[in-house]
Amino acid sequence: MRKRWRYIGYLRPIIYVIDISVISILAIWLLSLSLNEAISFVLFHSIAWLILSLKTNYYEVYRFTKIVKILSLAFEQFFLFTLIVCSYFAIYKGFELEVALVFQYLILSFSIILSFKLLVNYLLKHYRKFYKGNLRKTIIIGDNLRTHQLKTFFNENPEFGYQFLKMFCTKKNDKFLDHCFHYIIENNVDEIYCSMAELTQKQINTIVHFADNNLIVLKFLPDTKDIYAKQLKVDYYGFLPILSLRSIPIEEPFNKFVKRSFDFIFSLAVVIFILSWLTPLIALLIRIESKGPVFFKQKRNGLNYKEFVCFKFRSMRPNTEIETSWVKPNDNRVTKIGKFIRKTSIDELPQFYNVLLGDMSVVGPRPHPVSHTEMFVGKIDKFMVRHFIKPGILGLAQVSGYRGEIETDKDIINRVKYDIFYLENWSVFLDIKIVFMTIFNAFKGDKKAY
Template sequence: MTRRWRYIGYLRPIIYTFDISVICLVAIRLLELDIIESVYFCIFHALAWVILSLKTNYYEVYRFTKISRILSLAFEQFFIFSLLVFFYLTIYKGFDLEVVEIFKLLILSYITILGFKLSVNFLLKRYRKFYNGNLRKTIIIGDNLRTHQLKSFFNQNPEFGYKFLKMFCTKGKDDYLEQSFKYVIENGVDEIYCSMAELTQEQINTVVNFADNNLRVLKFLPDTKDIYAKQLKVDYYGYLPILSLRQIPIEEPFNQFIKRSFDFIFSLLVVVIILSWLTPLVAILIKLESKGPVFFKQKRNGLNYREFVCFKFRSMRPNTEVETEWVKPSDDRVTKIGKFIRKTSIDELPQFYNVLLGDMSVVGPRPHPVSHTEMFVGKIDKFMVRHFVKPGITGLAQVSGYRGEIETDKDIINRVKYDIFYLENWSVFLDIKIVLMTIFNAFKGDKKAY
């Protein structure tokens, strides 16, 4: 039950860094700026480039994006950025520059940036076409003109990296959905494409629930204009409109870069400023009270349902029930120092090491032990949607009152609802708000922190 990673490693952050570096380095080289001027120039133009790219969607380039679209985005980005550069150099009178020099700077920067972008796009297509890398397995549910056009698109454009496996005909078969679901699981299918014309509303709901609970990307081929009235994202594969059901902001390349940067910087500060001196102190107190390791390590499910080892300060005496039983009020397994560090959430701080390693995020759905996850997967609808993003040290559900022990089904159902709301409405400001609420709750004391 896995979902393939959508991007090749650190390619996107490398592109961002390359673009900004070119702008700054070329300017410093051609304009012969001193140290102070260089710092001012780089800060202003790096921020301007990043903010502008959010507005122009300059980095919103996917495997099915046409070259003409890439060039159109680049022209818009370069044109507006050029205006900003002239504005900055006009206001900052410390620069005594010729217009020719400014144009030389801009043209050289843009040629380098666009050349790199097109080269990456070309190499990725070659990689998919000739080396079968970065592929997404797909199936189609439906048998009509549009589904056959989509099938042809997949088969005739291997450079886009879609590996078409099978088309499921809906006519004359009652169990085609069950067959398609079984096929998806057995063959590790990444994306499911459905024809809206051949499914009833009940069947659409069934497919949606299956995709959510099994971490599969679900997209639709529209059949009537009515569907465009809904809040769905429309992409074009060639000339075919394709609808995406769920928008996850964190999956956008630039948002991933921003969130990972926030996670890394914030976690590094916590490790250096707090954990560097707190860890030895807590370790001594834990060792003085009970035998056993300082850190508690437990396997949990993270992004794409992948298992990872989660770190915490040990707050209980070693016991065999830790993997299966929630901690309850006045639990005799919890040590005296354990009660304190759990009440103040100090026991969670080692998870900042997990964030630095890339297994977790500062904010996100809280990861459950593997045994608990396996119990909830078949019991709670849409539970698996939580695994579309990295798990967090804290989360929206936790600051909203759904932390700790799951006492009733209502607790886990509401936790999942908050987690889905978070991943569909993510923003940097929401992350900051959740962090501040977490700190406030730690000082105030949470009644479910036991």
């Protein structure tokens, strides 16, 4: 079988050329570079853009890729590209430019390239849905809940361009595969989806051999065992494939650098532009209302379960129950200024010092007091997974409705679920999204902010 040629294969190289042309033409136009400066800038940043795109997988967008993922890749690409451009102008002393002009160039480049990327994505989906172009013929081997869910997905989402043809039921013998293979060849099927739950190892090997020899894409649906439904990471020890239970993107050295850069720049900006003037004001109000320290210091568990001292503005009168008892609505321990700073989350701002010290991140699982952590460890399944990464000031669980007091086991169980999702699906865009959601919730008001 010959693989059908698709002109769509030309699209990615064309997009490469267009994107690089945008960042080059805008640089020459907006930055008023001389000929030598323009050549130097264009060559350096074109190569940098291409290298970054390979690292961030910026162009690895497929028909099933969600818009959120596209935005995440775009923000990650431009965040790193911005660092490179700023570093270039800081080091290169041959000419001077206004910072505002450089950021105008970056913002305009980002807007045009992202808009074009989203437009291409939209036009391709429209083309597949209404003009039936760029379709991939698919068949499914297996008859169970998962395969029927996949069939429904194909039929109800024509914009992805999957043309579902037929579902084959498996049998105890291998003869059904002969009929299946004949149908695939006769109908020029592009992709085969197999249910691992209904196939023997021998049948799987036969299907793999057939797909390889006929240039057909082969994909597997995990079986009913929960382990196969997880995001397994494949490593190779020599030629031996090894499956890791959990992939943690932040553990990769490059992602660690990106995460730490974001944390450092963001927290430094907060300390300089907000805490520098807000701290004396809040300190004065706290001391006027009650005696005691301005900052509340508490030991909490962080990365790898290591204890660190977490800083907050003191919002309660000094008391002996603070380590063991959650704050409740209308709690008489909370001062008047304390109610305000807790409601607006201002009490959390000193934790940006923790971020600068490296104990915390801007975004991550919220750290619990040591006493609470010890209470949950043996009681809540997978609670310790949260400690694979640094804790954060802001968290996905908190913007999803699970902040503050733990009233029932359901609260902490759902908080852990959101924390694990964040840990396994981290991206720069997700961090930025959580920051904006937190700001929005602060203005809107959170019923559990007390």
